[in-house]
Amino acid sequence: MSFPVFDLHCDTSEYLLGHSKNEAGSLRRSNGHIDLERASSLPGYCQCFGCFTTPAMEEWFGLSPIVIFERELATIQREVSKNQDLISIAYTPDEIEANRAAGKMSAVLTIEGSAGFGYDPALLNDLYQIGFRITSLGWNERNPLTGSHMTGEGLSEQGRAFVREAQRLGMVVDVSHISDKGFWDIMDITTGPVVATHSNSRAVWNHSRNLTDEMFRAICHTGGVAGFNQYAEFIGEHPTLDTVCDHILHFLELDPSGKHIALGGDLDGCDALSEGFTGVESYPSMAQRLLERGVPKETVMDIFWNNAMGVMRAAVCYNKKSL
Numbered sequence: 001m002s003f004p005v006f007d008l009h010c011d012t013s014e015y016l017l018g019h020s021k022n023e024a025g026s027l028r029r030s031n032g033h034i035d036l037e038r039a040s041s042l043p044g045y046c047q048c049f050g051c052f053t054t055p056a057m058e059e060w061f062g063l064s065p066i067v068i069f070e071r072e073l074a075t076i077q078r079e080v081s082k083n084q085d086l087i088s089i090a091y092t093p094d095e096i097e098a099n100r101a102a103g104k105m106s107a108v109l110t111i112e113g114s115a116g117f118g119y120d121p122a123l124l125n126d127l128y129q130i131g132f133r134i135t136s137l138g139w140n141e142r143n144p145l146t147g148s149h150m151t152g153e154g155l156s157e158q159g160r161a162f163v164r165e166a167q168r169l170g171m172v173v174d175v176s177h178i179s180d181k182g183f184w185d186i187m188d189i190t191t192g193p194v195v196a197t198h199s200n201s202r203a204v205w206n207h208s209r210n211l212t213d214e215m216f217r218a219i220c221h222t223g224g225v226a227g228f229n230q231y232a233e234f235i236g237e238h239p240t241l242d243t244v245c246d247h248i249l250h251f252l253e254l255d256p257s258g259k260h261i262a263l264g265g266d267l268d269g270c271d272a273l274s275e276g277f278t279g280v281e282s283y284p285s286m287a288q289r290l291l292e293r294g295v296p297k298e299t300v301m302d303i304f305w306n307n308a309m310g311v312m313r314a315a316v317c318y319n320k321k322s323l
């Protein structure tokens with residue numbers, strides 16, 4: 001049995017930008033974790049493409065994160081445009097469903113880290129108009145908006161203004177990479193669904209990038225989702241597809257409705273994956289293992305597609321009410 005895949009996070013733009021064409025290939029056929037030829041075998045595919053930036057890029061590449069943000073955006077737009085027969089950028093949930101009905105894939109633009117636009121809440125409106133639909137406040141650094149899971153500080157006033165403005169626009173706030181303190185600061189002020197686009201269960205594998213049970217429950221309470229991250233480091237020691245299922249089954253114990261678990265593979269942003277998972281083509285194997293572990297097929301369909309769609313729809317409703 002095969003399910004459509006709605007994946008809330010990848011680093012494919014950075015992967016394609018950071019390697020030569022010979023090394024990386026292209027969005028159509030790449031040497032990384034995601035390409036359209038492999039994804040074509042799925043009965044529906046919506047991929048959120050993150051534009052990832054951090055101030056550390058100055059040191060890593062000698063380039064401003066603002067320049068890199070623009071290049072990553074241009075990379076996704078170019079690659080999608082070169083493959084218009086297979087995929088298009090979707091700006092609304094209806095476009096995602098229409099693409100799926102027409103046998104076409106969807107790309108959704110998302111923001112990972114806000115260094116690429118100077119942490120400025122006033123620029124979120126322009127970014128929304130460009131097509132960005134999900135945003136985090138930062139990556140692993142401490143920045144003017146918040147601390148991260150590596151530094152610990154909570155939200156600044158500017159960080160609170162950022163959350164309010166994103167939600168006013170209908171841009172979904174993403175808490176992956178944030179500090180625990182920042183997470184709870186967002187929960188204090190949120191008025192819409194909050195997502196962790198690529199974070200797993202800390203009770204199953206103790207890592208600061210993963211969500212505690214209390215954090216996961218709080219996300220459920222907002223109507224948001226946690227997207228399952230395929231990076232081995234966040235799953236367990238020498239993880240297999242069964243370890244992947246352990247995280248999902250734990251979340252299902254906390255959320256028996258199964259409405260708050262989704263996918264967010266972090267593909268092309270990580271080197272090691274679980275045994276049995278090699279890239280986007282492995283999602284059917286993960287689904288199969290979940291079915292074998294007793295997860296009903298309706299719940300697998302929710303995890304693989306419906307729950308992420310539900311968040312996108314909730315964000316649009318919010319946007320209509322508030323603008």
Ligand SMILES: [Zn+2]
Pocket residue numbers: 112176177198266269
């Ligand atoms: Zn990440």
